[in-house]
Amino acid sequence: MTALDETMNAIGVAAKDAARAMRAASAAAKNRALIQAADNIDAARADILRVNAAEVAAAREAGKTNAFIDRMALDDGRIDGVCSALRDIAALDDPVGKTLREWNRPNGLSIARVAAPIGVVAVIYESRPNVTVDAAAIALKAGNAVILRGGSECIETNGALYKCFRNACADAGLPETAAQFITTPDRAAVGALLSGLDGAVDLVIPRGGKSLVARVQSDARAPVLSHLDGICHVYIDGDADPEKAVAIAVNSKMRRTGVCGAAETLLIDKGALDRLWPPIAAALREAGCELRVDDAIHALDSAAGKATEEDFQTEYLDAVISVAAVDGVAGAVAHIARYGSGHTETIVTENADAADQFVAGVDSAIVLVNASTQFADGGEFGLGAEIGIATGRLHARGPVGVEELTTYKNVVRGEGQIRP
């Protein structure tokens, strides 16, 4: 075992111990820690910004892209955002101990499913320092211990934020190791985390680019909540209201093109192409979107680019959209089953049967009717805070908030029953 493995395994042991203490932590203590963490960060603001400025300068010197720099750079507004997120999470209902369902048995036993913390959550992320605090806060609110591993370019910034969080935990009487931050830049630490630290890690959540998520999905020994792609579809049904169709298509694609809930493919009922394509195409072009269309649409609109097979498999995250004509709801469902990533799809229709058929047939984490795909977001769902969006099939699908970071136990109460 290498020295790093030993360090990492010790982190795992400390996390398991902390998880045990966190299971019994009161809502009041957890909320006190979150509010104190906000106060600590507010008080340490000048130091945090100084440390961050130095790391930003180093990243610039190392030739990082502007987008990368933008993600890692803090300013007063972002620090304010981190602090208010902490206070918002403190204000949420405590999920632990909630009775999710209960029933009685003929022998007098009463059975309840009661929400319980998952245990040890590992969060592996890239260059956004706010994730250090957000992820720790959401995991802790749900009664978990958390192990944080952020991108090496922000290690000092993250460390400064983490210190504020850790001290707040200690002040609130929670274990100091309720959140642990991995300070070594050694990339092997990620491998150790993914190996599960000798069974200590119960859940892994990656936050970052596709290569990080793909690596975590492929290598993690513990369950993973994540999404790899967001190839989201807007289906315009023949019974769509044209105004809604235009507004939802443009908003789904163009409101923000870089988010995972942005639409990448537009599907149009082929029976209504003549009527619906011209206003939608005009609005998308007006918004600055490049169109890549299939043959049926190209026959109507030769100014549009031609889509290849690859286009329908591509998450552009840019002002480009692929477009296909499909044979009604069944055609849309079949296209989505073939090319979709299980993230978010919407149908625009005034026909309730078509909507129901779409909702039943599309097997994605989020299925919308007459609303923009850009609502695929924990804030928009009202979860209060989200740690990411999951497209796996088990446990939690869609936005993952505080409740989704709990599991349940079966609590059975009797008066001496034995089994015949």
Next chain:
Amino acid sequence: MTALDETMNAIGVAAKDAARAMRAASAAAKNRALIQAADNIDAARADILRVNAAEVAAAREAGKTNAFIDRMALDDGRIDGVCSALRDIAALDDPVGKTLREWNRPNGLSIARVAAPIGVVAVIYESRPNVTVDAAAIALKAGNAVILRGGSECIETNGALYKCFRNACADAGLPETAAQFITTPDRAAVGALLSGLDGAVDLVIPRGGKSLVARVQSDARAPVLSHLDGICHVYIDGDADPEKAVAIAVNSKMRRTGVCGAAETLLIDKGALDRLWPPIAAALREAGCELRVDDAIHALDSAAGKATEEDFQTEYLDAVISVAAVDGVAGAVAHIARYGSGHTETIVTENADAADQFVAGVDSAIVLVNASTQFADGGEFGLGAEIGIATGRLHARGPVGVEELTTYKNVVRGEGQIRP
């Protein structure tokens, strides 16, 4: 790619296609298939028993143990059991499409979490032929496609049962491949299933001995619902009613010693040892149970065997119990955290605070108060049917029935909302 890999991948593709059709299958069609399968098995009874008798004879000749033979052998009673299980599952509520939770957003969007099938479930099991039908029925009722791989000693028996099931699916208008049975005895087929068949497998459920479960847990690429050990604890609190304590200790250990919910360790509040140990020890001895006790108890009862560290880590599945004196509920919780397997634990106490402290502190799939650990069973929970017991932390814990084989999707309904 080997020929086997090609065959297996084709099974994966067929299962994904079947899962797509199953998502839209009506409750009526699914129930018709289940009832028809029972009728088919009833009608094919003589053939099935003949095939089974030949396999039992071969297994005997191959020197299999009596316990093994008992698990694989069918008779009229067991066939009746298989048929009535099918009819019981048909009679259960359909879980698919149930609204689990719904809420509205200030912008007028309504959000619902709606139960949906998981997709493709692989069940890998050993020599019990009833699993072929039970597992297929539970998975299908929840709208899933299932891939079955049973022990090679029963391959003909399983095949005969499977044929009845497959024909029933076809007759009910469900895909014939809603359930697929792997007929090759080649053990590499299990490896292929565990590799996930190119992403086709959404969930793996092992049913069988510890080595099978351990292999599945270690090698499966898809999530696994399973339990490896059932080191279940009975904690007798100082405030226990002595009669309940005796009855629950004896029933938890001795009702059936070979089931995963059987108690393996008895913990006794050390403040009440003098009073509680004699009647419990007498009753366990009377029932034929060997006692292996720690030093504190040995000082009271030198006739009992001494427990080693290993005893507390052992799932005996036999008429043997390890016993330790602990320091109240906190001591019991700490012992269980150290030695437990997260399966099932019970407290015997008349003290409501002690019960609450135990329920909050013990982090097992099933936590009981004043009831036998042998209630850890889907039938006893009223689930109607169970495919196994899960001790993992995500998705489902405890008995896994039809509802636990569903997931959910987020259905968002609007009237044209776009995101500002």
